[in-house]
Amino acid sequence: MSAHSNPAGDPAVVGPHDPEHDPRASYALEPEYVAALTDRLVATGGTTAEVRSPLNDAPLAHIPQSTPGDVAEAFGRARRAQVAWARTPIEERQRALLRLHDLVLDRQDEIIDLIQWETGKARKHAFDEPLHVALTARYYGRTAKRHLATSRRPGVVPGLTRVDVNRVPKGVVGIISPWNYPFDLALIDGIAAVVAGNAVVAKPDAQTMLSALLGAELLEQAGIPRELWQVVAGPGAEIGGAIVAHADYVCFTGSTATGRVIARGCADRLIGCSLELGGKNPLLVLRDADVEKAAEGAVRASFSNSGQLCVSMERIFVADQVYDRFVARFVARTQAMTLGSTLEWGNDMGPLISQAQLDTVTAHVEDAVAKGARVLTGGNARPDLGPYFFEPTILEGVSPDMACFGKETFGPVVSLYRFHDEADAVDRANGGEYGLNASVYSEDRARARIVARYLKCGTVNVNEAFAATFASLDAPMGGMRESGMGRRQGAEGVLRYTETQSVATQRLIRFGPQFGMSDEAYAKLMNANLRLMKKLGRA
Template sequence: MTESKPLGTNPTAPAPAGARTAEDVVTPEVVAQLIRGVIGSRRTANHSPFTGAKLADLPEATPEDVALAFTRARAAQPSWAATSIRTRAAVLLRFHDLLLERQAEVLDLIQLETGKARLHAHEEVQAVAVAARHYGRRAMAYLRPRRHTGVVPVLTKVTEFRQPRGVIGQIAPWNYPLELSIGDALPAFVAGNAVVMKPDTETALTALWARDLLVEAGLPAEVFPVVLGDGPVVGPEIVRHADYVSFTGSTRTGREVAQGAAARLIGVSLELGGKNPMLVLRDADIEQAAAGAVRSCFSSAGQLCVAIERLYVHDSIADRFIERFAERTRAMRLGNGLAYGADMGSLAGARQLATVTQHVEDAVAKGATVVAGGVARPDIGPYFYEPTILDGVEPPMAVCAEETFGPVVSLYRFTDEDEVIEAANATAFGLNASIWTRDGKRAHALAVRLRTGTVSINEGYAATYGSVRSPMGGMKESGLGRRHGSEGILKFTQAQTVAQQRLLPLAPSLGMDDEKYAVVMSHALRALKALRLS
């Protein structure tokens, strides 16, 4: 991986002397170790976006292989569920420590498989460690039996139990192969479930590395089978056999997953697409907002479900903000080395590069202006594209409404806050939003008017996503269900209510006839209301 002369204004990050290569990291011994947990009778391969070269040969599952994976997981799940919550939680806490101790290994894999900069890869390590710590510490509180007031206080004793669903089918995407695979599986495991996971083949080594680490931390290998293969082949089989489906990916595929789950009357959680807005109000700190916009728009080359793609700036500060934002964007260093130093890495592959290129070219052809970027960088790697700012974007440009999922952001000016809220909400998506202002009270008042699952104030996405006690997910076509917090673990359980009636039945007794019983119960209901019991 070498330094190249830039074609555009963005510099390249120099490769450190003696830098590691794919051959140093993905050795035959490493691959053999990781694929031990993969069920598959065919062969496939994955590739690195940095070079386009093959990384490893991997097992590929047939429909029969997927059925076998669920059979094995279903056989192992009851004994895992029978262990105490404390024991299951301890696995997560040991995994947390192992992850931080051995993070260099997985950072190399994440970079090689996704092409992202190392700092952006570390965001995944941070997110998974936070989730492991949270559910390792809080699982007992989330899952403990809860006493409720019965229909007749004292006479009716009610307890709510949380039972694991069984075997979770998880379909994980390529863009965050550690966080959106293992990070989502952790609460399912601590809730007592088994998980059959289908990570994306191109980023499978990262997920398999984390599986290996979880097993080392004490998770029974049998409760965590992994299958690989094409989404249209393996995905429907996951849905066909699972007791619950966890899916992260495109809105189009999410609809298909939801339809398959509905046909079987099983639950599903979906985190789907976004066209996320950032609002820079007239009193915003311009320097902080410009720096925040770089992080919000170009982390992981914009291949992040909560990344900002629409940037609304108050007209009174627009020129100054755009100047500073563009300067920072042009100064970003692109790089393909397995080390810290690059500000942005590669797109994940040819499909993403084609979408980004098409959106930018279409916008320019219809009148938009490129403020920064706007060109591919094959001198660095086959799928590199400069971080790009577009001005003058309007319908019917594709970039105006469609999710780009790349390092491209569109600028819009506004003067009226009511109008900018309306514009921000004028999309089929509703995943994330960002507001920048010095007035926190005003920001909160605007935030609750945005139809998005999360809103970060003076941050792009990290403040909400990293606060794992609170739920994270989308509104509208951005998904169903939530990860994180109580919802992120309780979705992997089913509520079971056990009520014990004592002393008297809920029926005529003590010599009462039906009419007398009805009178007594009517008086009792009035008394319960007067006592403010619910």
């Protein structure tokens, strides 16, 4: 692969040096490129952490590490910048997001390369990240003024009481983002915070700092002041608490266990938070489903980004009437997938992110097999393809005593369950404590939407795996139960970063006795007014 240039003239990402050679042996990033990105970090501690690429387990970069003091400094810088930014006309903030939209599209090859180096994901799945960032930037670039505009509400005395409701920015938002979508999730929540008039202090996952830092560079080029978007680096156990301690609001995407810790910290400080957490997402194939469409969707639902997707499916419930046909097509499509550790287009799946993730996936499959589950395809690690590869795996006969029955695997493993009755299928799909995403396949779309209403999940896709809700930016996205709280996208996604402020302007009369009226007479007048307002249909 040749080097990718970019219109801004910044250092290019350099790909494999010899296309004829095993590409996994020759991935490298120019030191100057890494240095330009890491220069954005607030990190004075003098220590670095090595990051290795899951494509070949070779060193990728050494990331300077931030201290709790650096976090405090980052919040101080951001807070000073936010004062001026909050006074910036919203039209100007929106124009910056629309410029970001174009920059992301112009430099998407560079972005995709970097995502692949850091995560190992297949190129078509890495492409989803700049695509979703561009969609988000354009959406809020077009709609933020409508969401954030001051609104008028009815006053207590018609014509004499005017009420305006303002949307006031929170201040500085702490954003803690995960490794599985390192460019997308590092930016989309912060984009909404910034357009609402806030500043951001971002702590991307330690394994994928470079993609997030490239996003910060693009934000500055789009017109977002550099001081407004601060980035710190380090393990969550060491600096995550400092972010919660200084933020005016926290947005976190990650595990349910860590989400609980963050929620407790926010509660102690009486600040808000939004949390997108774990999932054990179900897909339902109803008796009238198009089997071919359902099998195709199930492959994407289960194995996109090697199953390391918050909204991916780990449980598939299939009606008796179509079970055998569906399983045959699903297995065949899974076995036809191409796996590889390259930066090129054409692979259906890349490796897992790390040895720890591979160990979890392997343990779940081995536990299930040892307790009687059947492997219909896959089931093995593939070190011949790369250090962290695991085959896309379909299990049958999974029971509640197996780890993969209720625990999130977060890998390319899915379990099949036959059902006789749709109500029973819904009950089983709602089993456990998670409720992030679900999917329903049926040729009767109206009926499928009725089934969807009974699923305890924040998003449900009909005849699609996950992309329909994920890419519909006007629709809110988030989890129920232990899959989180709060929503990204849509009006909810930007309003979470604001406080509502009611301003009531009163004229002519005051709320108390006037013109020598006694307290008793005033009370009778107010009672008469209440009855009149009810007769007039007033709220």
